[in-house]
Structure formats: structure tokens, C-alpha cells
Amino acid sequence: MTRSFEGYVVPVAVDGPAFERRFGAEHLDRYLSEVYSAGDDLAGICLVTRRGTTxxxxxxxxxxxxxxxxxGRALMERAVRRCSAAGATTLTLEVIVGNVAAQRLYESLGFRIxxxxxxxxxxxPGAVGPAAxxxxxxxxxxxxxxxxxAGLAGADExxxxxxxxxxAAAAPPRRAYVLGPAAALVSVTEDTAVLSAVHTEPxxxxxxxxRALLAALRDAFPGRRWTVPPLVPETDGAEFFRATGWVRVDLAQYEMVHASV
Incomplete structure (x- = not known):
């Protein structure tokens, strides 16, 4: 995987345990996923995750x-065909905003943003207020x-x-914390803290x-640089993040869906 993303817009370096933590949680389909080679030469990789018919x-x-x-075009065409033949009725992917070549390729194959x-x-961090x-x-x-x-009734996917x-499959170093009706999933190192998700009961x-939960986490893990990966829908939680002192980063992704799988 690391070799297939060499020189990519965002550096990718994944060892075995990290690969298993990520793709195990995302429900990797080991039949639909493929490693491509030309003789003894690695040509590329396609990792497919699957739940139900998606x-x-x-x-x-x-x-x-x-x-x-x-x-790349030939391999992606193959991936679309194989997913469809395996019964998938919806096929999605993400592409980094600004990766124009990849976006155009996907659009030409029937994906839309x-x-x-x-x-x-x-x-x-001080904008959050005193911690409890x-x-x-x-x-x-x-x-x-x-x-x-339980709190997603009526919400978008x-x-x-x-x-x-x-x-649900999160494993160390990711840990979940709760304070009253609010909970969060975070991954903390000596220098950084990644907020994967935060949720308050409706x-x-x-x-x-x-706010109180984020302030408590800030004080529990001081001196770290906190980030949220570019996985949050643009319209979800923007007001909350602004109000609690978070700044939107430049890196973003488009979520794309194939029009006819």
C-alpha cells in the first residue's frame, strides 16, 4: 500500500498493525480487494470495503x-465491474480536493461528487472555557x-x-471518553491528539x-496539537467547531458515488 501511494498528495505509510486496525474496522472485503502486478513488479492496489450492498x-x-x-483507468474499471458483479448496488470512494487527475478519472467512469x-x-484551545x-x-x-x-435517527448517512x-471496532491507541451525556473517541500520542468523533445525546x-467534554479532554491531555481528520461532512458541526475554537484546515475530500452500479 505504501508503494502504491508513493508521491501522493498526502503521504501514506502504513505498517501491518496499522493496516489491520484501519481496514479491519472498515470491513475490508478480501475477495474484492486486489494487488496488481506485472511479472514480479508491483503495479498497484485496490482495497474494497463492504457492508451489505454498499x-x-x-x-x-x-x-x-x-x-x-x-x-489506473483499467484497474478502476475492473474494480467497478467486480463490485457490481458481487452484488453491490452502491459504490463510493473519497478523493482529495485538488487531486484533479484522480477526480477527472473517477468522474469519467461514472462517479459524482x-x-x-x-x-x-x-x-x-482556550476558547472552550474552563474544564470540569x-x-x-x-x-x-x-x-x-x-x-x-442511537442518536442518528433521521440523520444523513x-x-x-x-x-x-x-x-465500534476502534482499538488502541484510540480510546473513548464520556462526560455526562457527551462522549468522544480520540487517539493521543505524546505530541498530538486526534479527535475521531464527538457525540452528545440528542x-x-x-x-x-x-464544550465541557472537549475542555476536559484538553486538560486531561495538555500540550498536544489537536486535529480532526478531513472526514466530517462540511455542513455537520461547523458551528460547534467554530464556537469551541477549532479552525477548518485546508485539506478536504470529496465523497463520490458511482451513478450506475
Missing amino acids: ARIGGFGCTPAYRGRGV VRTLVGYSWER TNGLADIDPLRFARRLA LPWQLAPETL AARRRGHG
Whole structure:
């Protein structure tokens, strides 16, 4: 996978354990996923995740020697055909905004943009207000995912990597925390903290519980640079993130859906 994304817009370096944590949670389909070779030479990779009749291209790339030669188009056409033949009625993928060549390729094969996914960084943590750390506790990520799922009635479908089915399989270093009716899933290192998801029970929203939770996490893990990966739908939570001191980052993705699978 690392070789297939060499020189990519966003650097990708994945070892075995990290690969399993990510793609195990995303429900990798080991039959539909393929590694492509030309003799003994690695040409590319296509990783397909699947739930029910929805499939997703979770990773797709060609090694540098096979780019610009029509290989990517041929391999993506093959992936679309195989997913359709396997019974997928919906096929999705994400592409980095600004990766014009990839976007044009996908559009020419029948994919269309359905929404923009954005990320944030915590540039002004002090804007959240004083923390109330009493009551901050660990919970099983499975419980967090169940809380999230219970609050989604009537909501739009979440992006694949934020879906409860994905978050339920979260494993260390990701951990879930709860403070009252608000909960979050985070991954913390010595220097950084990644906020994967935050959720407040519907009946308790707009009462400051989410703010209090973020403030408690900030104080529990001081001195870190906090980020949210570009997986959040552009219109979801923008007001909340602004109000709690987060700044939208430049990196974004388009979520795309195939028109006729």
C-alpha cells in the first residue's frame, strides 16, 4: 500500500498493525480487494470495503512507474465491474480536493461528487472555557458507537470512516471518553491528539455538554496539537467547531458515488 501511494498528495505509510486496525474496522472485503502486478513488479492496489450492498474503494493507487499510462483507468474499471458483479448496488470512494487527475478519472467512469468532507485543528484551545474534569471516564468504544447509532435517527448517512460500524471496532491507541451525556473517541500520542468523533445525546444538545467534554479532554491531555481528520461532512458541526475554537484546515475530500452500479 505504501508503494502504491508513493508521491501522493498526502503521504501514506502504513505498517501491518496499522493496516489491520484501519481496514479491519472498515470491513475490508478480501475477495474484492486486489494487488496488481506485472511479472514480479508491483503495479498497484485496490482495497474494497463492504457492508451489505454498499461497497467502497477504501484505497486505490498505482506505483509511480505505472502512472500516466492508462493503468489506473483499467484497474478502476475492473474494480467497478467486480463490485457490481458481487452484488453491490452502491459504490463510493473519497478523493482529495485538488487531486484533479484522480477526480477527472473517477468522474469519467461514472462517479459524482455528493458532498465535501473537511477537517479541523484546535488552534485556540482556550476558547472552550474552563474544564470540569470531574466525571470524565473511559468507556468501551463499542458503547460509544452504540450511543452514536442511537442518536442518528433521521440523520444523513455518515461517511464510512465515521459510521458506528467502523467506530465500534476502534482499538488502541484510540480510546473513548464520556462526560455526562457527551462522549468522544480520540487517539493521543505524546505530541498530538486526534479527535475521531464527538457525540452528545440528542435531548441534551445545545446545553454546553460537548464544550465541557472537549475542555476536559484538553486538560486531561495538555500540550498536544489537536486535529480532526478531513472526514466530517462540511455542513455537520461547523458551528460547534467554530464556537469551541477549532479552525477548518485546508485539506478536504470529496465523497463520490458511482451513478450506475
